[in-house]
Amino acid sequence: MLLEACSLCYSVLYSSILAVLAGMVRLITHNLLACHAKGCTSNNFPLQFQDAAIELRDAEFNADFLRGFLPRIEWPALVGAARQLGDASLPAEQPEMLDDEFLQKLHHVLLEIHVEEGAMVCPNCKHVYPISNGIPNMLLAEHEIG
Amino acid sequence: MLTQYLFVFAQVHDEFRVPELLSISELYGFEIKFPENPEDKDTSRPFMILELESEEHARLLASRCILIKYVCEFYARGKSYDEIHERNRLRKPQWEKYIEDTSFKFLVTAFNHTIPQWRQKDVVESFSYMDFRGKIDMKNPDITLACFEEYPDKHGTTREKTEGDGEFDEVWFGRLIEVGLARPLVKKFDVKKRVYFGNTSMEAEMSLLMANQTLASPGKLVYDPFVGTGSIAYTTAHFGAFVFGSDIDGRQIRGKVKPPGIIRAAAQYGVANRIMDLCTFDVTQNPWRCGELFDAIVTDPPYGVRAGAKRLGRKNKRPPREGPLPVHVERPDDQPYVPPTKPYELSELARDLVLLARYMLKPRGRLVFFLPTVTEEYEELDVQAMLCEGMEIVANSLQNFGSWGRRLITIRKTTTKKFSPPTFDPAHAVTDNVDAHVPAHKDFREKYFQGFKKNDAIADSEARED
Numbered sequence: 327m328l329l330e331a332c333s334l335c336y337s338v339l340y341s342s343i344l345a346v347l348a349g350m351v352r353l354i355t356h357n358l359l360a361c362h363a364k365g366c367t368s369n370n371f372p373l374q375f376q377d378a379a380i381e382l383r384d385a386e387f388n389a390d391f392l393r394g395f396l397p398r399i400e401w402p403a404l405v406g407a408a409r410q411l412g413d414a415s416l417p418a419e420q421p422e423m424l425d426d427e428f429l430q431k432l433h434h435v436l437l438e439i440h441v442e443e444g445a446m447v448c449p450n451c452k453h454v455y456p457i458s459n460g461i462p463n464m465l466l467a468e469h470e471i472g
Numbered sequence: 473m474l475t476q477y478l479f480v481f482a483q484v485h486d487e488f489r490v491p492e493l494l495s496i497s498e499l500y501g502f503e504i505k506f507p508e509n510p511e512d513k514d515t516s517r518p519f520m521i522l523e524l525e526s527e528e529h530a531r532l533l534a535s536r537c538i539l540i541k542y543v544c545e546f547y548a549r550g551k552s553y554d555e556i557h558e559r560n561r562l563r564k565p566q567w568e569k570y571i572e573d574t575s576f577k578f579l580v581t582a583f584n585h586t587i588p589q590w591r592q593k594d595v596v597e598s599f600s601y602m603d604f605r606g607k608i609d610m611k612n613p614d615i616t617l618a619c620f621e622e623y624p625d626k627h628g629t630t631r632e633k634t635e636g637d638g639e640f641d642e643v644w645f646g647r648l649i650e651v652g653l654a655r656p657l658v659k660k661f662d663v664k665k666r667v668y669f670g671n672t673s674m675e676a677e678m679s680l681l682m683a684n685q686t687l688a689s690p691g692k693l694v695y696d697p698f699v700g701t702g703s704i705a706y707t708t709a710h711f712g713a714f715v716f717g718s719d720i721d722g723r724q725i726r727g728k729v730k731p732p733g734i735i736r737a738a739a740q741y742g743v744a745n746r747i748m749d750l751c752t753f754d755v756t757q758n759p760w761r762c763g764e765l766f767d768a769i770v771t772d773p774p775y776g777v778r779a780g781a782k783r784l785g786r787k788n789k790r791p792p793r794e795g796p797l798p799v800h801v802e803r804p805d806d807q808p809y810v811p812p813t814k815p816y817e818l819s820e821l822a823r824d825l826v827l828l829a830r831y832m833l834k835p836r837g838r839l840v841f842f843l844p845t846v847t848e849e850y851e852e853l854d855v856q857a858m859l860c861e862g863m864e865i866v867a868n869s870l871q872n873f874g875s876w877g878r879r880l881i882t883i884r885k886t887t888t889k890k891f892s893p894p895t896f897d898p899a900h901a902v903t904d905n906v907d908a909h910v911p912a913h914k915d916f917r918e919k920y921f922q923g924f925k926k927n928d929a930i931a932d933s934e935a936r937e938d
Contacts, residue, residue, distance in 0.1 A: 355716070355749040360761040371761055385745050391691035391714070398765060459732055461725060464718075464753035468811050471757050471784050 350383075350460040351441040353411075354395070357404050359462070361448035361455075363470040372403035373446035373455065380411055385437040392429050392436070396420075399436075408435045474505055474523035477530045478546040478646040480620060481539050482655065483583075486515035488681050489539050491867035491882065493522070496536045499687045502529045518583050519622060519644055521546055527649060534650035536711075538680045541655060544618050544646030553598055556643050560602075567602065567647065575609040578617050579648060585623040588634050595619055616648040654680070660741070661707055667740050668733035670724060674703035674772050678871070678880075683707040685840040685867065685882045686768035693748065695766045695832065697755040697825075698773050698781075700724045702734035702747075708770060709743035716766075720782055720813065722752035754784045755828065756816070756896035763831040763893065770840040773821055775916050781816035783896075818844070819914040820898060826858050827894035830885055838866065839883040845913040846924050847877050854911035855881060862887030875924045876916075 361370035401420040408416055415431045446455045446462060453470070456463050481489055490506070490513075497504045505523035507513045513520060518541075524530055527545070534543045547563045550556035570576065578599070580592040587595070599617070606614065621640040661676035663669050674682070682704050686694055690712030696704055699717030701724055709715045717734065719725055727733030738744040753759060774781040822843055829839035845854065855868055867882040 350747075350749050352749055355751070358761050358765065359751075359759045362757060362759040383745070386690075388691045391693075394691070395693070398762065400761070459726065459730055460735075461722060461732060461750050461752060463722060464751055464759045465720070465811055466754075466757050466784060468784075468786070471811075 351446075351457055351462055352437055353404060353407050353439055354436040355462075356407050356441075356446070357399055357436075359446070359464065361451060361453055362464075363448070363451050363453050363466055366448060366451040366453070369450040370448055372400065372407060372449075374449055375407065375410055375441060376445040376447050376454070378411060378441045378444035378457075381440045381442055382438055383440055385433070387430070387433050389426070389429050392432055393424055395436075396424070396432075404435065408439070411439055411441070413439060474525060475527075476521050476523055476546040477649070478542075478544040478549075478644055479520045479522055479533075479540060480542040480544075480644075481515075481518050481520065482541055482652075483516075483518050484677070485539065485681065485869070485871060487869035487871075488880065489515050489520075491869055491880075492537050492539055492681060492684050493533060494867070495684050495687055495882075496533055497529070499536070499689060500529070500532050502532075504529075504533075517622065519549075519620070519642075521549075531650050535653045536684060537652070538654050538658065538677060538684065540652040542618065542651055543649045545649060546644075546646045548646075549642055549644045551642060553595070553643065556645055557598065557601070560599075560645060570606070570615055570647075571602070571604055572606070574604070574606040574614045575612075576604055576606055576615050576617060577608060577610050577613040578619065580619045580621075582621040582623060582640065584625050584627075585621065585636070585640070586633065587621065588637060591637060618646055618648040620644045657707070657710070661710075663703070666737050668701060668727050668737040669703070670701040672772075672774065673701050676707075679703045679707040682770055682772075682840055682842075682880065683711055685880065686713070686770045686838055688713040688768065692767040693765065694768045694770055696771045697758075697769065697828070698771045699734070699750065700772070700774075701727075702737060704770050704772065705734065705747060706738055706741050706743060708768075709738065709746035710741060712746070713767070714746050714748045716748045716751075718751040718753050718755065718758070720752070720754045720784070725750050725752065754782075754813075756783045756824065760832065760893075763891070764834050766832050766837060767834055768838045768840060769825075769829045769833060771825070772842045773818075773825065775818050775842075775844045775913075781818065781821050782813035783816040784811055785814045786812050817914070818916045819911050822858050822913065824894055824896050826860060826863055826883065829883065830860060830863050830887075831891050831893050833885045835885055835888045837885050839863070839881075839885075841881055842878045843881050843913055844876060844878045844916050844920075845911075846916070846919055847872065847875055848924070849912035850877075850879075851912065853909055854913060855879070857909045857911060859883070862889060862891070876920065 359373060361373060405416045405418055413435055416435055421428055440460060441457055442460050444457050446457065493504055502525060507521055530543045534540050547566060548556045548559035550559060578596045580587060580595045622642045623640050657680055658677045661679060663673050663676060686708060688694060688708045688711035692713040694708050694713045695716045697718055699705060699719045702717060705715040705717050725732055725734050732750065734750055735744055735747060738747050825841060826839065833839065855865065862885060863883050864886045866884045869880045870877050
């Protein structure tokens with residue numbers, strides 16, 4: 327009887343741990359992926375989220391990483407994607423001063439917003455890249471490869 | 473002023489020892505002076521004396537190098553105890569500060585041998601001239617003095633337990649600074665205790681050595697383009713880096729139950745939030761928007777023994793389809809569409825990987841990957857021929873399995889020049905050029921399944937079959 331109770335507790339605990347685990351698609355990744363179907367070379371970025379189910383999860387803050395990564399970011403695409411997902415904390419123009427308050431906001435948008443389900447759609451060729459369990463499927467079909 | 477430190481290494485993967493030391497010293501930005509006498513840097517022996525600027529550097533090496541068992545401040549070595557005591561007396565300036573009031577203990581141990589307890593006691597007593605007056609404390613001593621006897625390898629012979637006791641080649645003595653703190657990670661990352669793994673998972677020790685070659689540390693971004701079941705992602709993330717993984721086969725990433733297998737195993741190691749993202753795509757048809765993103769690319773490419781490398785496309789080209797494109801139809805079993813794939817020959821893959829790394833790495837970034845090869849046919853040119861402008865070999869360490877082996881190749885991007893993304897066009901493959909060097913790892917899969925027979929032997933057997 328006692329044993330049963332324990333194993334029940336354990337399974338409840340374990341499933342609650344697993345509930346906060348999943349794949350992701352963070353906005354940092356979204357900012358780095360473009361449509362790569364054959365012949366789709368312009369207006370193929372940023373991909374548009376469709377039916378996105380999001381989750382927020384804490385990530386480790388590392389100011390050096392953010393400062394180092396900032397030059398790689400397409401700023402308007404990041405701001406647009408965040409707004410599409412309901413986060414309007416970032417300014418439309420990338421600020422010159424990288425103070426702590428700004429870095430915290432950037433950290434949250436880049437690393438803590440996770441798209442679990444839905445799809446990313448190419449604005450140009452309309453290719454649909456499905457997201458399942460937080461893992462985007464970026465494979466191309468046979469007729470799309472170069 | 474450089475000080476001598478005695479390093480004791482695990483006697484495994486000896487070709488990986490020096491590259492690992494150099495990687496960790498580069499990571500923390502200090503120099504190591506290696507012995508000049510070739511006999512003193514023989515990696516088939518567990519001992520090596522290295523010169524460092526400070527004890528802090530010795531501690532850093534012990535905290536990260538998987539192959540380090542002990543680090544000591546070096547006092548003496550000798551062919552006999554008479555010799556070691558004579559030399560240790562000359563080193564008195566180094567240890568006299570411990571005479572007055574420092575609690576201590578002795579560690580007396582041997583390699584390839586077990587010293588009987590009674591003689592351990594004799595050894596300790598033979599150091600009594602040092603006249604340490606502090607109390608002996610076996611639990612929490614201020615310092616530990618370590619004495620190591622090195623015996624020849626008696627593996628495979630039958631003998632009495634203590635036979636040959638005292639007949640050591642050399643004896644080493646110093647003050648223990650640190651026990652290898654990274655070595656226990658080999659147990660922590662044991663594949664058998666992992667909640668998610670596959671038949672191609674990399675063993676823990678190798679995954680850790682690979683992570684060290686990438687110079688993984690907090691704030692870095694590392695990419696594995698053949699992430700599979702994530703073996704290398706966990707160890708790289710353990711050292712603080714963010715890891716991005718992709719694979720052509722999403723089933724490897726996910727496993728059979730939710731959440732995805734790699735996320736479950738990463739959570740087991742407490743690094744799930746350092747898995748930046750996982751993606752399904754063929755690296756030869758990749759969606760990366762720009763280059764110079766990663767501090768390191770680390771991977772174990774599939775080379776065809778347990779899992780063959782694949783890329784999108786068809787083995788035999790179909791005639792072009794007539795009429796309109798097929799209409800997208802949801803599959804009834806709710807499984808995602810799986811496009812056709814074709815084999816990806818190893819030497820082509822290796823060459824493409826170097827080009828991809830040059831495009832995707834930041835300047836001074838590293839590419840670390842395994843290259844399987846045929847032991848008898850391997851020549852240095854095989855690896856040199858994979859290089860391109862701006863990419864330079866840092867290390868090349870063999871893990872030998874007999875007739876074949878695999879080499880852990882570490883390449884550094886030395887250029888700040890911009891390059892266009894690689895085309896991954898098989899027509900550009902060097903190996904299709906008849907004048908080009910044909911490396912021993914070309915068609916590795918075929919050679920493996922033919923048991924690495926020589927070409928004429930294969931021709932003979934084929935002729936007989938006819």
